Amino acid sequence: KDLLERTNHGLPKIFSYAQNAEKESRLNTPPVFTIYMMGLVFKWIKEQGGVAELEARNKEKAAIIYDAIDGSDGFWLAHADHDSRSMMNIPFRTSDPEMDKRFIAEAQERGMSTLKGHRSVGGMRASIYNAFPRSGCEALAELMKDFAARNG
Structure with a gap:
């Protein structure tokens, strides 16, 4: 919690722990399917x-x-x-x-x-x-x- 109090107010909202906490981690929804697909691609690259x-x-x-x-x-x-x-x-x-x-x-x-x-x-x-x-x-x-x- 002390991190939330010391937050840099000049940061974009997406990088602000305080903003994410205030919005209960729903400030920005990550592109889940894109992240999943990239994981599959990276796994394939390693396999190759x-x-x-x-x-x-x-x-x-x-x-x-x-x-x-x-x-x-x-x-x-x-x-x-x-x-x-x-x-x-x-x-x-x-x-x-x-x-x-x-x-x-x-x-x-x-x-x-x-x-x-x-x-x-x-x-x-x-x-x-x-x-x-x-x-x-x-x-x-x-x-x-x-x-x-x-x-x-």
Whole structure:
């Protein structure tokens, strides 16, 4: 109780023990479901080997796709400079928007969805977040190589 009497009145209400005591801990309801879900995510990260392990996996996954882009003799074009490339979202395109549409359609036929790029950039975008499997990156890279060989 002495803490409540010594409270700093300049603090925001959410950080004030006195305000929380006065409101019987109902001043602010924490986002319980969000906290629960974050707990599950943190548990999953630990089960995967931790943040460093996920970083290593994500670098490998991104390299598979970037290698397909860089090894295509200019058929595939990356939007980002080498030093600005993302490990999570990989935007790429051909030099022809109609060919991009054909690639997206062929990818969908093979079960690869949501590859259509952002409306302001066009092309394609591979989103390969933490839980996305390496096999998905390998399948996309193989399709990219095959498509380039048939259309380049």
